[in-house]
Amino acid sequence: MAVDFLILGSTGMLGQALMNTLKAENHSVIGLARKNADICIDITDDALLLQTLKAIAPQVIINTVAIVNLSFCEQNPDQSYVYNARVSSVLANYCASESIKYVYISTDHYFSKNKNFKHSENAQVNLCNEYARTKYIGEQLSLTNPNALVIRTNIVGFRYNPDTPTFVEWVINALEKQEKMILFDDFYTSSLDVYSFSKALCILIKKDASGLYNLASSEVSNKNQFISKLAQKLGFSLNNTSIGSMEQSLSEVQRNNSLGLDVSKAEKLLNFNLPKLSDVINNLATEYLNRKKIS
Ligand SMILES: NC(=O)c1ccc[n+]([C@@H]2O[C@H](COP(=O)([O-])OP(=O)(O)OC[C@H]3O[C@@H](n4cnc5c(N)ncnc54)[C@H](OP(=O)(O)O)[C@@H]3O)[C@@H](O)[C@H]2O)c1
Structure with missing residues (x-):
């Protein structure tokens, strides 16, 4: 078997969007996870992973596997390291030896106290928790392969798994049920919907981009702005919401709060502007309403 x-x-959340996008572009694509995928294995088993890679012989490997739960990472640093970092050294080495493309999806969880500043790929990072630390090590291990592509991002979308709702699914559910919600006005991100992200990533791969790239919305917004625009677009009331500060929230994990990314390096190679907040909200609303129509 040899696949693209x-x-x-x-x-x-991201894996589903990548699968749909690549299939729509007529690529041959195989999906892997521990369950409900084309191939079901645990990628932290090195021997099984390498045996599987040799059997599939892909041209490009995109690694979206991570532990994204900040509290879990904090309580389980060893496991976080294995998932978020160590696996990437196995994959980067394999891809270098086979001369194929390796893509590591990283995070934006690296910057603090800069409000809506757009951080470039060279900005100094603040590794304030295990998630940030292990993802950053994952980046470094990936970049030992000079042809690897490492992407920093903030992605939003739907996972369609009621056990682990995404941020957007959690927000829509709370708005639908008119639950009380505090909208942080001091937590900034460049959130990009996973389908816009997937299309742009495919172009970067076709252009054989390598090294570190920010791939996110071209506009930085705070959570109050993001949720208010989403609610407005979907016709939900904001009556039970209030504006507050993330600094005053009771979180057991130290969090960065200025996650804005400067996407000019990616835009230059893509040769188009990445979506603004209003585009991202429109895309999320369209996916939500289309799915609602079907179900
Ligand atoms: N979500 C965000 O807000 C966000 C923001 C910025 C960056 N990112 C980055 O974007 C990437 C994708 O995030 P996401 O939210 O799409 O993740 P996700 O929804 O949690 O998906 C993780 C996927 O990995 C699989 N998986 C987990 N452990 C595995 C293992 N040991 N072996 C094989 N498969 C395994 C999961 O399926 P099974 O559990 O069935 O194996 C699932 O398919 C991550 O690298 C993350 O760091 C995410």
């Missing part, structure tokens, strides 16, 4: 793309973590 192998998606590690194909059943996750």
Whole structure:
């Protein structure tokens, strides 16, 4: 078997969007996760992973597998290291030896106290928790392969798994049920919907981009702005919401709060502007309403 793309973590929020996007572009693609995927294995088993990669012989491997739960990472640093970092050294080495493309999806969880500043790929990072630490090590291990592509991002979308709702699914559910919600006005991100992200990533791969790239919305917004625009677009009331500060929230994990990314390096190579907040909200609303029509 020889395929164009192998998606590690194909059943996750981003993995599902990548699978759909690549299939729509007529690529041969195989998805991998521990369950409900084309191939079901645990990628932390090195021997099984390498045996599987040799059998599939992909041209491009996109690694979306991660532990994204900040509290879990804090309580389980060893496991976080294995998932978020160590696996990437196995994959980066394999891809270098086979001369194929390796893509590591990283995070934006690296910057603090800069409000809506757009951080470039060279900005100094603040590794304030285990998630940030292990993802950053994952970046460094990936970049030991000079042809690897490492993407920093903030992605939003739907996972369609009621056990682990995404941020957007959690927000829509709370708005639908008119639950009380505090909208942080001091937590900033460049959130990009996973389908816009997937299309742009495919172009970067076709252009054989390598090294570190920010791929996110071209506009930085705070959570109050993001949720208010989403609610307005979907016709939900904001009566039970109030504006507050993330600094005053009771979180057991130290969090960065200025996650804005400067996407000019990616835009230059893509040769188009990445979506603004209003585009991202429109895309999320369209996916939500289309799915609602079907179900
Ligand atoms: N979500 C965000 O807000 C966000 C923001 C910025 C960056 N990112 C980054 O974007 C990437 C994708 O995030 P996501 O939210 O799409 O993740 P996700 O929904 O949690 O998906 C993770 C995927 O990995 C699979 N998986 C987990 N452990 C595995 C293992 N040991 N072996 C094989 N498969 C495994 C999961 O399926 P099974 O559990 O069935 O194995 C699932 O398909 C991550 O690298 C994350 O760090 C996410």
